[in-house]
Amino acid sequence: MISKLAVLGTVAALAAGCAGKMPQSADEFRQMAPGAFMVQVQSFEVKRSPREIGETFRRRAPECLNVTIRTTSSSPGSYQVIDTAYKATVIAGNDKAELHLQQKHLKGVVNVYDEPKDGHYLFVVDATPAGPRAAKVQIIGPSRGYDVVVRAIKAWADGSGTACPDLTKIG
Amino acid sequence: MRPRALVLLGTVLAAACGGAVRYADSGERNLVIRTETSSGSAFSSVKAVLGVHAVDAQCKLAYEGYVELDRPLMQVGIPPGRLSYLVFEFASSSFLGGTRGSITQETLLRPRPGATYEVRVAYKNELYEVAIRETPPGGGRPRDLELASLGACKR
Numbered sequence: 001m002i003s004k005l006a007v008l009g010t011v012a013a014l015a016a017g018c019a020g021k022m023p024q025s026a027d028e029f030r031q032m033a034p035g036a037f038m039v040q041v042q043s044f045e046v047k048r049s050p051r052e053i054g055e056t057f058r059r060r061a062p063e064c065l066n067v068t069i070r071t072t073s074s075s076p077g078s079y080q081v082i083d084t085a086y087k088a089t090v091i092a093g094n095d096k097a098e099l100h101l102q103q104k105h106l107k108g109v110v111n112v113y114d115e116p117k118d119g120h121y122l123f124v125v126d127a128t129p130a131g132p133r134a135a136k137v138q139i140i141g142p143s144r145g146y147d148v149v150v151r152a153i154k155a156w157a158d159g160s161g162t163a164c165p166d167l168t169k170i171g
Numbered sequence: 172m173r174p175r176a177l178v179l180l181g182t183v184l185a186a187a188c189g190g191a192v193r194y195a196d197s198g199e200r201n202l203v204i205r206t207e208t209s210s211g212s213a214f215s216s217v218k219a220v221l222g223v224h225a226v227d228a229q230c231k232l233a234y235e236g237y238v239e240l241d242r243p244l245m246q247v248g249i250p251p252g253r254l255s256y257l258v259f260e261f262a263s264s265s266f267l268g269g270t271r272g273s274i275t276q277e278t279l280l281r282p283r284p285g286a287t288y289e290v291r292v293a294y295k296n297e298l299y300e301v302a303i304r305e306t307p308p309g310g311g312r313p314r315d316l317e318l319a320s321l322g323a324c325k326r
Binding site for chain 2: 059063067069070071148151152155161166167168169
């Protein structure tokens with residue numbers, strides 16, 4: 001439980017960055033997150049167009065990521081309940097596809113900084129053209145604890161899978 | 172999001188408080204459910220459960236029971252011609268940390284009389300998927316169905 005809370009706290013802090021202000025938009029997240037502690041920027045190319053990637057994001061992201069999760073942890077003398085809501089936003093066009101994932105703790109975690117209405121930005125994913133029927137995909141997100149989300153997004157982007165990440169496993 | 176949480180909470184409460192009822196098949200077993208679950212760790216487990224709700228004309232839910240998807244192949248009867256709300260829950264627990272979590276995938280389904288529905292329920296490497304394929308009456312060409320949220324009931 002302690003490690004989970006520590007990670008949750010760290011993620012909130014990294015989203016806030018060193019400026020003591022939490023990114024209020026995907027653009028601010030793109031600017032503030034790279035270089036921040038425990039934030040990772042991954043880039044790779046896939047043989048699909050941004051439009052195709054956007055269609056997959058549109059089909060899978062709401063179903064897989066717009067969820068509210070309850071996790072409970074118990075140990076002798078303690079019992080912790082954390083309710084967390086996730087909100088995915090997809091912006092898809094011919095030349096670019098974006099996927100934003102926000103995380104809002106409803107119960108069990110106290111926020112340090114003022115966060116956007118739907119929660120702090122956890123991931124911002126951009127797919128841009130990289131030749132005919134190819135795209136460069138950039139994933140900005142936490143460097144650890146969220147591997148299952150990254151695996152799912154990579155599979156959606158390269159077309160190798162459509163499974164949803166179990167968001168109870170993150171953090 | 173809220174309705175999903177409430178449905179899940181209702182399912183969990185119903186199961187936890189002893190009020191849980193096993194789903195009683197109605198009519199022909201038109202759902203063929205293939206389940207594959209693996210937690211990927213010797214120190215944790217994951218199980219899949221299907222909750223069945225009837226949906227009335229006002230899109231209100233009436234819980235009808237649950238089916239533990241504890242065998243690789245199971246058949247379940249969902250009333251044809253009537254709207255049902257199917258909640259597939261993946262519940263995981265860790266033996267070491269005392270941590271539990273569950274995540275659900277839901278869909279509205281109005282089975283067509285005489286049609287069969289192959290449902291693939293999978294949980295592997297912390298990724299899960301529910302996919303439904305409809306085979307029309309008389310064995311026509313199967314088609315994949317999009318999962319429909321409860322919100323689609325009102326549209």
